[in-house]
Amino acid sequence: MLLDALTLSLGYNATLVAVGATLLGIAAGVTGTFLYLRKRALLSDAISHATLPGVGLAFLVMVAFGGDGRALPGLLVGSALSAALGLILVQALTRHTRLSEDAAIGAVLSVFFGAGIVLLTVIQTLPSGRQAGLDTLLLGSTAGMLRGDALLIAAGGALVLALVLLLRRPLLMVAFDPDYALTRGLNLHRLDLAAMGLVLAVTVVGLKVVGLILIVALLIIPPVTARFWSDRAGTVVALAGVFGGVAGYVGAALSATAPALPTGPLIVLAAFALFVVSLAVSPSRGLLAALLAARATRARVHLRQGLVTLGQGLPVHEGYTRRLLTRAGLTRPDGVPTEAGRAAAAAALRDEARWRLLRRETGTEAEALVARDDGLTDLAGLLTPDQLRALDARMARPAGVTP
Amino acid sequence: MASLDLIAEDGVTRPATDPAGQALALRGMTVSYGGAPAVFSVDADMPPGTMTAIIGPNGAGKSTLLKAALGLIPRVSGVVTVFGRPIPEARDRIAYVPQRASIDWDFPTRVIDVVMMGLYRELGLLGRVRARHRDAALDCLRQVGMEDFAPRQIGQLSGGQQQRVFLARALAQKADIVLLDEPFAGVDAATEAAIVAVLKGLRDAGRTVVAVHHDLSTVADYFDRVLILNRRKLAEGPVAEAFTEAALSAAYGGRLATAARDRNAG
Amino acid sequence: MGAEFVPLSLTPILIGTFAAIACALPGNFLILRRQALIGDAISHVVLPGIVVAFLVTGTVAALPMMLGAGAAALVAVAGIEAVRRLGRIEPGAAMGVVFTAMFAGGVLLLERSDTSSVHLDVEHALMGNLESLIWLDATGWGSLLDPAALAYLPPELGRIAVTLAVIVVLLAVFWRPLALATFDEGFARTLGLPVSLIGLGLVAVAALAAVAAFDAVGSIIVIAMFICPPAAARLMTDRLGVQVAWSVVFATLSAVLGYVLAGYGPLWLGMQDAVSAAGMIAAVSGLILAVAAVAGPRRHGAAGAGRAQS
Numbered sequence: 001m002l003l004d005a006l007t008l009s010l011g012y013n014a015t016l017v018a019v020g021a022t023l024l025g026i027a028a029g030v031t032g033t034f035l036y037l038r039k040r041a042l043l044s045d046a047i048s049h050a051t052l053p054g055v056g057l058a059f060l061v062m063v064a065f066g067g068d069g070r071a072l073p074g075l076l077v078g079s080a081l082s083a084a085l086g087l088i089l090v091q092a093l094t095r096h097t098r099l100s101e102d103a104a105i106g107a108v109l110s111v112f113f114g115a116g117i118v119l120l121t122v123i124q125t126l127p128s129g130r131q132a133g134l135d136t137l138l139l140g141s142t143a144g145m146l147r148g149d150a151l152l153i154a155a156g157g158a159l160v161l162a163l164v165l166l167l168r169r170p171l172l173m174v175a176f177d178p179d180y181a182l183t184r185g186l187n188l189h190r191l192d193l194a195a196m197g198l199v200l201a202v203t204v205v206g207l208k209v210v211g212l213i214l215i216v217a218l219l220i221i222p223p224v225t226a227r228f229w230s231d232r233a234g235t236v237v238a239l240a241g242v243f244g245g246v247a248g249y250v251g252a253a254l255s256a257t258a259p260a261l262p263t264g265p266l267i268v269l270a271a272f273a274l275f276v277v278s279l280a281v282s283p284s285r286g287l288l289a290a291l292l293a294a295r296a297t298r299a300r301v302h303l304r305q306g307l308v309t310l311g312q313g314l315p316v317h318e319g320y321t322r323r324l325l326t327r328a329g330l331t332r333p334d335g336v337p338t339e340a341g342r343a344a345a346a347a348a349l350r351d352e353a354r355w356r357l358l359r360r361e362t363g364t365e366a367e368a369l370v371a372r373d374d375g376l377t378d379l380a381g382l383l384t385p386d387q388l389r390a391l392d393a394r395m396a397r398p399a400g401v402t403p
Numbered sequence: 404m405a406s407l408d409l410i411a412e413d414g415v416t417r418p419a420t421d422p423a424g425q426a427l428a429l430r431g432m433t434v435s436y437g438g439a440p441a442v443f444s445v446d447a448d449m450p451p452g453t454m455t456a457i458i459g460p461n462g463a464g465k466s467t468l469l470k471a472a473l474g475l476i477p478r479v480s481g482v483v484t485v486f487g488r489p490i491p492e493a494r495d496r497i498a499y500v501p502q503r504a505s506i507d508w509d510f511p512t513r514v515i516d517v518v519m520m521g522l523y524r525e526l527g528l529l530g531r532v533r534a535r536h537r538d539a540a541l542d543c544l545r546q547v548g549m550e551d552f553a554p555r556q557i558g559q560l561s562g563g564q565q566q567r568v569f570l571a572r573a574l575a576q577k578a579d580i581v582l583l584d585e586p587f588a589g590v591d592a593a594t595e596a597a598i599v600a601v602l603k604g605l606r607d608a609g610r611t612v613v614a615v616h617h618d619l620s621t622v623a624d625y626f627d628r629v630l631i632l633n634r635r636k637l638a639e640g641p642v643a644e645a646f647t648e649a650a651l652s653a654a655y656g657g658r659l660a661t662a663a664r665d666r667n668a669g
Numbered sequence: 670m671g672a673e674f675v676p677l678s679l680t681p682i683l684i685g686t687f688a689a690i691a692c693a694l695p696g697n698f699l700i701l702r703r704q705a706l707i708g709d710a711i712s713h714v715v716l717p718g719i720v721v722a723f724l725v726t727g728t729v730a731a732l733p734m735m736l737g738a739g740a741a742a743l744v745a746v747a748g749i750e751a752v753r754r755l756g757r758i759e760p761g762a763a764m765g766v767v768f769t770a771m772f773a774g775g776v777l778l779l780e781r782s783d784t785s786s787v788h789l790d791v792e793h794a795l796m797g798n799l800e801s802l803i804w805l806d807a808t809g810w811g812s813l814l815d816p817a818a819l820a821y822l823p824p825e826l827g828r829i830a831v832t833l834a835v836i837v838v839l840l841a842v843f844w845r846p847l848a849l850a851t852f853d854e855g856f857a858r859t860l861g862l863p864v865s866l867i868g869l870g871l872v873a874v875a876a877l878a879a880v881a882a883f884d885a886v887g888s889i890i891v892i893a894m895f896i897c898p899p900a901a902a903r904l905m906t907d908r909l910g911v912q913v914a915w916s917v918v919f920a921t922l923s924a925v926l927g928y929v930l931a932g933y934g935p936l937w938l939g940m941q942d943a944v945s946a947a948g949m950i951a952a953v954s955g956l957i958l959a960v961a962a963v964a965g966p967r968r969h970g971a972a973g974a975g976r977a978q979s
Contacts, residue, residue: 041762042762042764045709097969099700099900099962100700100705103900108955110893110951114949117948118931118952120948121943121944122935138795214769217769265773272769275770285756287755290437294435298479298480301433301440301444301480359653374439374440375440474858491861494859499859507852511903523862572856
């Protein structure tokens, strides 16, 4: 069953939905990266919650004109309009009042959502509204989906993705370096607007699959995950697309295997699983790497301080430093330096003396070197043997003097 | 002996002065924001009744050192003592004036309320604010020339006025040591003069003042001691001895030409 | 006011008002700390909390539900902090990662477990059932003095009243350090104040408010009341105490007006059934914020207020 799902052999509709979810995931990941890099990730939360009143109003309007209130295209248009209004209000609140963006986002999302719920209860009292099933848009539902809707989702996903790929270059430039983008003649305001438009499109297409409460996850989690793996803009965008696509595909395929497996939550949890793994093991920014690096820095600092102390012929008292020295074979357990320890201590003092000398010298080369002195870098590693000999020759006093 | 314990924790022993005799003593202070140390193995002594400038080029770790000394950011190694005691036992003796830019000046509060914050350790959780507390706060505002601004909203103040309010809050703490992070950044000349006068008054009364400072031309006028920093400590002592061409050259490198000119001009 | 007011409307209005105030009080500080969306995050994770509590205990009793929701809120806050610090991710994104994942987990658990027999569904979690918290044993205002009738007050009223009282007391006691740590964290730390603990305590109080309010009125009100009344109050004054007072006024106004509009508004418009009171209360709070944003005397803040000469 699982294999069937993952190989897209569960029927035409399920396949369409899986393809749509994959495309949507890629588009969401790429779009979300622009938001994330602009530090506005939760803006998407306001946009998605603000779709609800639009859905309700669209339903009422379509019914009033004698149509089927459940027609997905109409609902999506309504949701896009009200989300756009919500976005405008967030920006108006931040620009024209003292409120910060997080307060504006929270206010808009809760109020629009509340208003949407009011409309949903109105719809439920209508004769045509009893079976409206609009609440499935809250959490998404692909079970028993109409073929037309499935096609719409697949096509919508493809369309959004195409738009994102089309705009990715200028958006990237704005996200990474707004000032540079300005000097290149890019219209910052218009590009921000374009990015918001893409978020809106992703949200609207995602309503039926993931639902409006969880679509924000697809816009946030893949970019955050991708950021763990690269510092390069293009790579982050590409990886976010890959992670989003994988999450969409796996989630949709899994949910097709049983009726009680809702698509939206599965997609989000798949994305979250990728996040957790990345957080743990990413080589540059992951937990494990950070933990090891912090420990290593601590050990190097204490070891160096201990060696300088030994070099001055003084005893080391602190337990941690003593243990480090002994474990490295530089001191005996009673704190007396070994042969290797004496040599290392003398080397540390010599290095300190070289740095001291270098700091007194002028010239751009010396200054460039001094800028790299963080207390842990061995100067000998930065100079050629000839330069080192020349430096040592300039030293007024021999290394390893005890004050 | 307190100093022996201190040395034992530190792991580095030097023929340093006895920390117990110092208002503020740092030993082996190393701070890292994850990677290479931003401040490496700094020892420093601030004797009572002195006024010390911490100087160094941008990114030298001046504010970092100050914040780490106060325990605001974690340190990789090192020990800090205040009159020979660890910081948690000496909170009442330290007043801290943060960088003005670190605050949301739109916060709904008045000038007098900010100064009253300096009385927190006196008032405690539920202590009633009495007339004498209010008078004490107003007196501190008077010392910095801001008593007329007591009922103002803090967002209505100019940068210099905000800095003076912060100094008044530190005065309200009646601390023996006042640590200031860039107190003259972005303030007007009148404010700068007023702050210097107040700080010199504190020093003359036996208090200890330590300020992160960036204007080399005023070091000799304002301060009596200097700590020159560029990730490592490069010099420390009375201005006449430590504020030398060589030490500045070691700290500022190519920027020394400008630095020296400023110094001669000042 | 008719005789049916007391049995049908008094208790829901009181519960709604208490819930609104309980959320608005900590909301003031969350907004000043730029943590407004913590309220959003907390109210989302209430759902997984109660689902897990139900799966563990097998009952829908109020206490285990509230404990589960409270535990989930704390897990979420700890998770957000961990992701933010350890992964060096900006707070908004860290929140977005954690609360959506937990909410998704909650929905999945709900769908996978047999909860059809009990009244536990997403819609209820969102909207609450304020309208059903009626006091059938009351016959009129006199019932307020009638012990027999009072014994049958909806239990939600007692719970939210106690919660509100606890929050008011906590806020009063810790007002000074809370204000200090919110204004100037570094300075507060040098005074020896446990700044992280204070921050955590505030979030815990917010979680308490969210859970108790959620029990009675659903998540929507919770988010709206955390943010809208304090945000509107922020546009009215430059004094913290006055701001908090305004937020209480706005919260009360939203709850009362919202409930009345939801119950009677449709009738005035010629429709037969009431609409969601929770949704209407959120909508009214939004209208109040809109008015404050257009006409609040302090809407522009320090930058627009003009600076005094130095």
